[in-house]
Amino acid sequence: MNETLDTSTTPPAAVKETLLKQILNPRIVQKGAFFLLLLATLLVIVPVGMIVVIIVAKGAPAISWEFLSAMPSRGMRAGGIFPAIIGSIYLVGATIVFAIPVGVFSAIYLVEYAGNTLLTRMVKLAIINLAGVPSIVYGLFGLGLFVIFLGFGPSILAGALTLAIMILPIIITTSKEALDAVPKSFREASLALGASKWQTIRHVVLPNALPGILTGIILGISRAAGETAPILFTVAAFYLPRLPTSVFDQVMVLPYHLFVVSTQIPNIEQSYTYGTALVLVGMVLVTNLAAILLRSKYRKKL
Amino acid sequence: MSKIVARELNAWYDKKCAVKSLSIEINKNEILGIIGPANSGKTTFLRCLNRLNDLEPHFRIEGNVLIDGRDIYAKGADVDALRKRVGMVFALPLPLPMSIYENIVYGPRRQGISARQKLDGIVENSLKEAYLWDEVKDRLDMPAMKLSGGQQQRLCIARALAVEPEIILFDEPSSGLDPISTAKVEEAMLKLKEKYTIVLVTNHTKQAARVSDRVAFFLMGELVEIAPTARMFTNPRDPRTEGYISGKFG
Ligand SMILES: Nc1ncnc2c1ncn2[C@@H]1O[C@H](COP(=O)(O)OP(=O)(O)O)[C@@H](O)[C@H]1O
Ligand SMILES: [Mg+2]
Numbered sequence: 001m002n003e004t005l006d007t008s009t010t011p012p013a014a015v016k017e018t019l020l021k022q023i024l025n026p027r028i029v030q031k032g033a034f035f036l037l038l039l040a041t042l043l044v045i046v047p048v049g050m051i052v053v054i055i056v057a058k059g060a061p062a063i064s065w066e067f068l069s070a071m072p073s074r075g076m077r078a079g080g081i082f083p084a085i086i087g088s089i090y091l092v093g094a095t096i097v098f099a100i101p102v103g104v105f106s107a108i109y110l111v112e113y114a115g116n117t118l119l120t121r122m123v124k125l126a127i128i129n130l131a132g133v134p135s136i137v138y139g140l141f142g143l144g145l146f147v148i149f150l151g152f153g154p155s156i157l158a159g160a161l162t163l164a165i166m167i168l169p170i171i172i173t174t175s176k177e178a179l180d181a182v183p184k185s186f187r188e189a190s191l192a193l194g195a196s197k198w199q200t201i202r203h204v205v206l207p208n209a210l211p212g213i214l215t216g217i218i219l220g221i222s223r224a225a226g227e228t229a230p231i232l233f234t235v236a237a238f239y240l241p242r243l244p245t246s247v248f249d250q251v252m253v254l255p256y257h258l259f260v261v262s263t264q265i266p267n268i269e270q271s272y273t274y275g276t277a278l279v280l281v282g283m284v285l286v287t288n289l290a291a292i293l294l295r296s297k298y299r300k301k302l
Numbered sequence: 303m304s305k306i307v308a309r310e311l312n313a314w315y316d317k318k319c320a321v322k323s324l325s326i327e328i329n330k331n332e333i334l335g336i337i338g339p340a341n342s343g344k345t346t347f348l349r350c351l352n353r354l355n356d357l358e359p360h361f362r363i364e365g366n367v368l369i370d371g372r373d374i375y376a377k378g379a380d381v382d383a384l385r386k387r388v389g390m391v392f393a394l395p396l397p398l399p400m401s402i403y404e405n406i407v408y409g410p411r412r413q414g415i416s417a418r419q420k421l422d423g424i425v426e427n428s429l430k431e432a433y434l435w436d437e438v439k440d441r442l443d444m445p446a447m448k449l450s451g452g453q454q455q456r457l458c459i460a461r462a463l464a465v466e467p468e469i470i471l472f473d474e475p476s477s478g479l480d481p482i483s484t485a486k487v488e489e490a491m492l493k494l495k496e497k498y499t500i501v502l503v504t505n506h507t508k509q510a511a512r513v514s515d516r517v518a519f520f521l522m523g524e525l526v527e528i529a530p531t532a533r534m535f536t537n538p539r540d541p542r543t544e545g546y547i548s549g550k551f552g
Contacts, residue, residue, distance in 0.1 A: 116359070188354060189396045189458075193409035194386030194465050203412070204398060 055278050062275025071241040076261055077268050081276055086243055087156075087251030088225060088283065091235060094160035094247065095167065095224045096217070102164070103171030103220070104213060110172070111179040112201055131169035136229040138166040143233040157247040159235025166230050167220035174219065178212025179205060211295045218291040225284050228255040238264075254280040303371070305330040305469065305499045306351065311365040313346050313523075315358060320346040322523040323365070333491065333500040335514030335531070337507050339546065343523035344503040345393075348471045351501065352388040353381050369469070386413070389462030393474040395454035397446030397461075402438055405446045405457060409465035424464050432460035433490045452483025459490055470494065472502045476509065488513050507547060511535055519543045 022028070070080030114120040142162025152158040182205050190200040206213075228236075236256035244251045258280060262273045304327040313321035321343040328334050336344050349355045350367055353374065367374050374384050386409075397405050406428055407421045415421060425442065429435035434456040438449070446457055455475055462470055472491070476484040491500060491513055504510050510517050511531060518528040519540070527540045538544045 184357075185392070185394070185396050186398060188357070189392070189398060190408070191357070192352060192354060192385055192390040192392075193412070193461065194382055195409065195412040196382045199412045203408070208399065 052281070055274055055281055058271060059274030059276075059278030062269070062271035063278065067275055068279070072239070073241075076239060076265055077272065081252075081254070081257060081279065083241060083243060084252040084254045084257040084276070085279060085283070087235075087237075088254040088280075090156055090244060090251060091159055091163065091231070091253055092221060092225050092287075094156055095163040096221060098160060098164035099167050099171055099220060099224075100217060103168050103216070104175050106168075107172045107175035107179060107213075108201060108206075111176055112197070112205070127169050127172050131173065134229075135166060135227050136232075138162055139230040139232050139234060141165070142230060147234055152248065154233065154235055154237075154250045155248045156235055156244060156251060159231045159251075159253075160247075162230045162234045163224040163227065166227065167224050170220045170223065171213075171216045174216025175209070175213045178209035178216070181212065182208045207298070210298045214291055214295040214298070218288050218295075221287050221291070222284050225287065226255055226280065228259055231256055254283070303330070304328060305369065306501075307366075307368040307371075308347075308350070309366045309368070311347070311350065311367060312363065313343070313350060313355070314360075314362045315346075316360040320523055321350070324523070324525050326518060326525055326528060328499060328501060329515075330499050331495055331497075332515040333495050333502055333513055335510030335517040336501065336503045336520060337505075337510050337517060337546070338520035338526075340505075341522075342520040344520050345473055346523075347520070348390075348473050348501060348503055351469070351471055352385050352390055354385075354390065356381065386465050387467055388469045388471060389465060389467035390471040391455070391458050391462055391473065391475050393477050395451055395458050395478070397449070397454050397457055399447060400445070401443045402446045402449070402457060403442040406461050406464045408461065413465070428460040428463040429457075431463050431490070431494065432456045433486055434460055450483075452479050452486060455479060455483065455487055456490065459487070459494075463494075467498065469499045469501070472500065472504075474503055474505050477505060484509070519546060521546070 067080045068085065069082050071082055073079035110120065110124065114123075139162065142158055142165070146152045146158035146161050147154055150158075152161075186204050186208065187200055190204045191197070195203070231253050235250060236253045237250040238252075238260060240250060240252050254276065258273070258276045261268055261276055306326075306328040308324055308326045311321055311324040312319065324343075324347065336347070338344055346355065350363060351369075351374075355361045355363070363375060369384075369387070373379070398408060400408070403425055406425045407415075410421060410424050415424070426435060426439075429438065434453060437453060438444075438457075446454065449457060455478075459470075459475075476487055479487065488509065491502065494500060495515075502510070502514060514531050516528060517531050517534040519526045519534070519538075519542075521542055527534070527538060527543045529538070534543070535547060538547060
């Protein structure tokens with residue numbers, strides 16, 4: 001009796017199977033996957049958004065014309081952060097001047113000219129590893145080489161060279177990828193028209209790789225603008241309420257100033273600290289935005 | 303005198319031999335059709351004629367290729383100058399990512415021609431020679447990538463003509479084209495042979511029959527047979543040629 005009943009209704013094993021089938025239904029799986037991807041994206045966006053919101057909320061009250069254009073006063077508890085802003089602009093500007101030509105040219109050399117020898121493989125490996133070196137190590141390296149050995153002293157020159165070396169791996173790697181991504185067929189079409197190798201690089205490969213190269217430069221600039229460790233011993237001044245007159249001068253720099261006002265100065269108004277952070281973040285965003293606009297302009301041209 | 307002479311040509315990619323002791327002569331102002339199954343070394347041979355194979359890292363060549371009696375692989379030969387004389391049209395139409403106008407003046411500009419009037423003239427002439435002028439004359443500033451496949455291929459022909467070559471190599475120029483575009487490309491080719499020497503690799507045996515003066519049959523890197531077009535298709539000497547042609551026509 002029992003046995004017949006069992007066979008007439010669905011056996012438990014079959015129930016399990018249909019349930020499994022329902023769960024593994026492609027539509028449900030797809031929805032689940034979408035949800036996971038969305039969740040991951042949100043996890044990225046939420047902290048970034050919160051950082052921005054908090055910095056803006058707490059820093060905006062401090063922002064005024066005086067804050068942006070005046071020298072600090074009262075032991076950096078009042079006045080503005082003008083020298084740090086100018087110092088950061090000079091420093092990042094000088095860094096770019098060193099890093100872009102060297103980075104882009106060496107990427108071109110590695111992709112277009114260097115054969116696949118043991119030496120070039122080692123160079124490529126070294127570049128990848130350089131990207132992973134902690135920034136404080138670059139700072140100490142810059143101190144040893146530029147400040148002491150070459151005798152530049154703590155200066156814009158020493159700081160910019162240190163930062164340039166730090167961001168070179170980023171610029172080289174992204175430029176290399178951008179150059180590699182230019183289809184071989186474009187090069188062949190150009191060469192087949194009698195263009196020389198350099199003309200091909202100059203007129204076909206570089207314009208097509210430019211958006212990618214610009215991405216690398218954007219990443220490099222952001223990194224250079226935000227790092228504290230490499231400039232600590234090479235350029236950053238604790239308190240220097242005047243503007244530099246040459247590349248051998250020390251300057252105040254935003255990230256270091258931020259470190260100083262948030263840890264070294266007691267009884268400072270919180271909005272002053274957050275205002276400094278807001279200016280730093282704002283400057284990085286503006287440079288990025290400019291580079292992104294430039295990039296999309298070139299993309300459109302293609 | 304032959305325009306192009308290859309003598310005992312061997313070509314390797316690393317250890318893979320792609321062209322085997324190939325000797326062939328190509329006459330001035332003829333269209334030589336090259337037919338043969340895939341991987342028989344047709345493209346490799348073609349790219350030996352403008353030294354585009356130099357780009358392959360492990361490519362090696364033995365033997366001689368003479369153009370106008372001069373060995374193009376001789377030590378110190380000017381490769382860029384060679385590629386000006388020997389133009390190439392690829393299997394897939396491949397405009398550069400710029401305007402129609404800029405595509406055509408790309409070659410001339412690299413040779414230092416920059417006078418607008420001169421460039422305008424070159425653009426008009428080459429587009430007319432490639433039977434494309436009427437279709438694009440009002441939109442020369444349009445990105446070349448926006449043209450149809452057939453138009454792109456004729457643009458590539460015009461672009462090759464703009465550098466005033468003596469020889470034009472076609473590598474399966476209509477493999478991606480519809481019959482009407484193909485007809486237009488063939489029409490251009492027939493006209494072009496008055497001024498240029500043309501080597502046409504094609505996977506359409508019928509195309510070779512329609513446009514070439516002589517036809518060469520390649521098989522596994524070797525030249526099996528070369529003959530005037532009519533004889534090749536009516537009375538091939540080698541059974542392998544016959545097999546290939548009849549298979550294709552059957
Ligand atoms: N870039 C390359 N690297 C290695 N082998 C190649 C390369 N190009 C062609 N080959 C080989 O050389 C032989 C001839 O190829 P190819 O000249 O392209 O023939 P076809 O044009 O007649 O199809 C084939 O076996 C192919 O696999
Ligand atoms: Mg081929």
